[in-house]
Amino acid sequence: MANLNLKATKENTYDAIIIGSGVTGGWAAKELTEKGLKVIMLERGQKFDHVTDYENATKPPWEFRYNGKLTNEQKASHPKLSRDYPYNEMTEDYWMDDSDSPYKEVKRFDWFRPNIVGGKSILWGRQSYRLSDIDFEANAKEGIAIDWPIRYKDIAPWYSYVEKHVGISGERLGLPQLPDSDFLAPMEMFCVEKEVRKRIEKNFPGRNMTIGRVANLSEAKKEQLGIGRAPCQYRAKCNLGCPYGAYFSTQSCTLPPAAKTGLLTLRPDSVVTNLIYDENSKRATGVRVVDSVSMDVRVYNAKIIFVCASAMASAAVLLNSTSNRFPNGLGNDSEQLGHNLMDHHFRTGAGGQWEGDLDKYYYGRRNNGIYIPRYRNIGNDKRDYLRGFGYQGGGRRGNWMHNVAELSFGAEYKKEATEPGGWSMGLGGFGETLPYYENKMYLDPKDTDKWGMPLVVFDAEYKENEHKMRVDMQNDAAEMLEAAGVKNVRINKGESYMGMAIHEMGTARMGRDPKTSVLNANNQVHDVPNVFVTDGACMVSASCVNPSLTYMALTARAADFAVSELKKKNI
C-alpha cells in the first residue's frame, strides 16, 4: 500500500505546477518548459483545441439562430453573465455556467470566467499597452496605498521580450505616459479617424490620437510564422478563436513552444481548490485538484507553483489554502489578500455623426479602434481627482441597420439598406480606479460550489475619485469631437460596475514590505518563496491602460527569477 502511494506520488510530481492556462498561465508554461522544467498546467475549463474547436469562428451568420441574441433559457440559466454582451449566442460554450459556479454580491460584480483552455486569452480585446513610470510612481507620490516595488526600467526589457514573441501592432509616439512597444506595422485609420486626429491634435496640444495597439499580427515575422501563425485576415471574429492564429492566445502563441519542449502536461477539467503547505520545509508542496467531470480528487506536487488563475480566482485559491501557519490564507500575513480590488471604469464618453467621406469606404474588418492616451494630471494639468483615463473608440460606416429605425419599407427602403450608411465617430473612456482596502472579495464562510470550493463574495464599488473622473471622460470626449467637426454629439453616460471591464486586479498585491503586501518585487509570495502569483492579482495600482501585456511581461520576468532561484537552490 505504502509503495503504491509512493508510485502515485511520483507520477503526480512535477518541477512546476501552473494553475490556469490563460494569458499568464500560458506564458509561465512557455518560459518554464523552455528553461527545462517538467511542468503540469491545470485548467479548470474544458479542452479547447487550436483551430478545430473554433467552430463558431467559421460559421456564416445564417448558421446562428438568433443573430447573437440571448434566449430566455440562457437568461434564466445565466442570470449574471447575461447582464452584459460578452456572453452571447456565439460564445455560450466559452463561459462557465452561473448555475455551476455561483458567486455572491454584496455589491454588483460582473465576473466573467471562461470555461475553456486558454481562458480569457481567447476572449480578450487584445488591446496592449505598456505602463509607464507615471503609473509605477503614482501611489508613492500621492500617498495612496503602497508603492510599487518595481519601476519601468525593471519591466521594460520584459515588455520587449514578450512583444517580440506576441507581435503587437501599433504606432510609435514617444510619449512618456505611454511608452512605445516593439511594434509591428500599425493598422490603418479610417479616413474620418485620420481627419479627427488632425483636428484634435491641432485644437488640444498635448493630446494625441493613435491607432489601437493590438496583439493582432498586422504582419507575421519569423518568430510568429515559425510557430504556425499567419497574419491577420481581418475577419473580426477574434474572440471566437482565430483559425489563423493571428492574435495572441495561449493556443496560438504560448502553447506551441511549450508543447514543443515535450515537458508540458496540460490537464483540463481540473479545479484547483487549494495549495498544500508544509510547515517543516516552509514551502507549498503541491495543489489539490477536483476533476470537474469525474469529481475525483487528486494531489499534484512540485518544487514551484505559479498561480495564474486570474486575479479573483487566484486570490480565492490562496484564501482557501489555510494551514496552522496561514490560518487566513496562504501568504496572507498582511491581511491584504482579496483586498484592493480594482477594475477600470468605462462605458462613458461621447459620439456623433460625421457628415463627410460619403465617397470613402474600407476593405477588411478591422477589429481594432483608435486610442487617445491619458493626458489628465500629466505635466501641468491638475484636476480635482487623481490619475486619469484613456479613450478607445473609432469611426464606423453604417451597415444594413443604418435605416432600420425609420418608418420606411418596400423597395426603396431595401435599396437604401443595401448601400453603406453615414459615418459616425465615438470615444469611450477607460479610467483608472484607485486601490481601496475596503474594495474586496472574500470566501463565503459556509456555501460552496459543486466542487467544494467556497463561493466568492464581492464587495467593491467605484468611489468619489472615479465618479469625478467620469465627468471629465464625458465632457472631454464631447468637446474633442465637437472641435473636430463631428455633428450631433451626444454624451453617453453608461453604467459601469466592477468586473465589467474584465480588467479585475489587485487582490494579492506586490510590495516591498511583507506587512502590507502579499507578493514581493518578483511576484513571489512573502514567506512562501516557491509560490508565484503573476496574474492581475499582483497589481499595486491599476493605471488606465489595458493590463494584459503587463501581466505577460511580469510572468516572463517571474519565471526567469524562479528558475534562477531554483538553480541556486534558494527555493
Place this chain on the structure above:
Amino acid sequence: MNRRAAVQRISLLMGGVALSGPVVSGILGEKTHFGDSVYATPQQEKLLAELADVIIPTTDTPGAKAAGAEQFIIRVMRDCHPMDEQKAFYASLDQFDKDSKAAYGKNFVALGNDQKVAMVKKLIETDKDFFKRMKNYTAVGYFTSEIGATQALEYLETPGRLEACIPLKPGQKAWALG
C-alpha cells in the same frame, strides 16, 4: 446544459458520429425553447412571411419571403422574448389581419400588392411599435440569411487585408459582415 455538452451527448447517442453544424443546430433547436411560449399558427406564419415580404420585397434580388425571414422572426419572438411581449406581438399581428379584412374584405395574404402596401402604411399609424419590431426582425432575419447576405449585400468571409480609407466604388453594396 451548454451547447457543447449537448453536442457531446447527442454525438454519443449517435455512436460518436461527427455531425455538421446545421444538423446539430436542428437537433438542439428544440432545446433552446424555454417555458411558455406563443407558437405561431400556420396562418400566422404565412401572414408574417407576406408582411415581411412587403417590408423587404423581391427586387433585383430575392426578398424576405424567399429568404425565410419569418422563420427568424418566429424563432426570436418565441425563444428570446418574455411571454407578455410574445402575446402582444401576435395580438398586433391578428389585429392587423382583422384590419385588412375590415378594409378589403380579405385576409392580408390574399390582398393585391397595392392593397398590402396601403395596409402597411396604415399599420405605421395604428401600431407603430409593432411595425418597428416587425421591420427590425425582418431586416435582421433577411440580411443575415444566405440570400440577404450574399445577394443583397456584399459578402466577404475572409478579406485577407485591410484598406481603411479607400474610394467607394460606384454601385458598391454595403458589407454584409461588420
